[in-house]
Amino acid sequence: MENSFDLPDSTDWLDTPLSLLAPLESSLRCQVCKDFFDNPVITSCSHTFCSLCIRRCLSTEGKCPACRASDQELKLRRNWAVQELVDAFQTARPKVLELAKKEATRLARGDLAPDGPSSPKKRKLDLRPGEGLEGSQSSPQGVRTRSQRSRSDVPGSSSAPEVIEDSQDEDYVPEDGLVNCPICHRKMKNEAVFAHLDRDCPGTPTAPKTKSFGSLQSAARIASHPTTKPPERIPAMNYSILKDVVLRRKLRDLGIPDWGARQLLQRRHTEWMNLWNANCDSKNPKSKRDLLQELDVWERTQGGHAAAPSLFVANNPVMRKDFNAADWSTSHDGDFKRLIANARKRNDAAVRSTIPGASAAHEESPLEQPATTSTAKDVDVSPPVYGVLESNPHANSLNPPR
Incomplete structure (x- = not known):
């Protein structure tokens, strides 16, 4: 089970000296899509998600994915502070991660630091002739630093006070x-x-007078900076009271496809509403063409252009009625053990980096035992199921009823 591609995530910091940045990056990622926050919004239960992610969850279940509390889309508020933190972290992440990996490589080779901590420079004391350190302690005026001597040795410098005439004095008042x-x-x-x-x-320059139109802004400023009306959000609809003809007409008015069955029309309108309203939360909104392209991607993956469910059922051996769970578990036992070993390594690395002195404790922990000693019966791990559909009543069971 080799990785076909490597996606950046918070575990990139575990093998570097900056392992404490892993929980920081994890807190800047959405709990739904596991990516950095994109147009973050905060819910009424004080949880932050991507605007599109939380809108999809609320339109499907109506509950917060974190605490399962009931919430509504009207209560979502934009979180600009989190957006600025994410932008700053994403800008600095590649360079900081590169330096951290170089330092980890250097420590792995056992190289010493090229330069140790430099000691603060000390200025040389300038002793007057005939005076030593003993005399300097009794009379500290006899010891001068190099900077003091350089200031006193500048030619032309004198300690005489500068005389200012009465006409140049700011506080001077004539008689x-x-x-x-x-x-x-x-x-x-x-x-x-x-x-x-x-x-x-x-001699005072006068500013040109402008007419006032009852506003705090001048007419020239209003003309040079026209205010653009922000896009209006699409309200939710009650599909149960709408006929098919009316629903198709509303989709045509929005500029999206109106073909397909009624259930597909409802899902398409809900997805377009989520895309449009999430774009309204963005600091730099996308154009309608970009949103239509995202809707087309949804059509090809989950919408009307997606593959029929019957094809998945026919090509997936797990969905067949004569599926043998014991043979499947035996053939994939090596994959299970490899996944368990990788999970244990990541867990131990995270504990050692966050809790001081935990490495010695984990050496005696039973989790450090080789993964080959455990069998499929000792560990409750379900076999990987790929392409299982929720519509099949036997999708979540390894032993379908005979």
């Missing part, structure tokens, strides 16, 4: 009590300078 305007140099009282600058100073 007559009048000050000059900084633009037109007209003499006036100090408290009248600001009013003079605002009203009748000839």
Whole structure:
């Protein structure tokens, strides 16, 4: 059972020195699709999911996937803070993971650190002639640092105070009590300078006056930045009170296909409603063409263009009535043991990285025993079932009734 492709997930950090980033990345992933949050929304029970994922769950069951509490789509609210965290983490993840893997490779080879922690640099003390450390303790003024000596040895520097004329002093007030305007140099009282600058100073640039239309924004700003009306959400419909003709007409009005049986029409409208309303929660909404392409993907995988269920039943040996569960378990026993061994390795690595001192405890744990000692009877693991349909009453049973 080799992996045909490798998907990035939170377990990428377990074999690196930054293994504590695994739970951080896991908390930034949706519990439904296991991918990073895409347009995250928060439910009334304070759980965060992708907007499309939670809408699909609520339209199917009406319950939160995490706590199974009843919820409604109208109570969903966008979570911009989580979206910013996800964007920042996704930007930094490739570079940080690359550095962590390089460090793990270096530690595996046993290489020492190229540079140890550098000690802080010390400035050299400059002792005056005839003075030592003993004299410096009694008279600390005799010891000067190199920076102090360089400042004192600069030619032209003197300790004499700088003399400022009365005309250059900011707090200087003339005898007559009048000050000059900084633009037109007209003499006036100090408290009248600001009013003079605002009203009748000839050198002050005046801004063009704009007409007010009863709004906080000017007419020019409104004309240059036209406000685009956000897309309206599609409300849910009660399909039981709609006839087939009316339902098909509503699908045509929305611009989506209207062919197929009534059950397919309802599922298609529900999927389009979820796609459209989830796009309304996005910071950068997609175009209608992109949403129609996503709906076409749904049609080819789960909708009307999907393969008929009878083909799965005919080609799947698990769905046959004469299916032998004992032979299936014996032939796939090696796959079961390999899955159990991989799960134990990941669990031990996660425990050792999060709990200090847990490596010694796990060496004595019975979970470290070789996977070959366990049999299919000792471990309650069901055989892998591929392509099982929910419509078959014997799909979840290994021993169908004879």
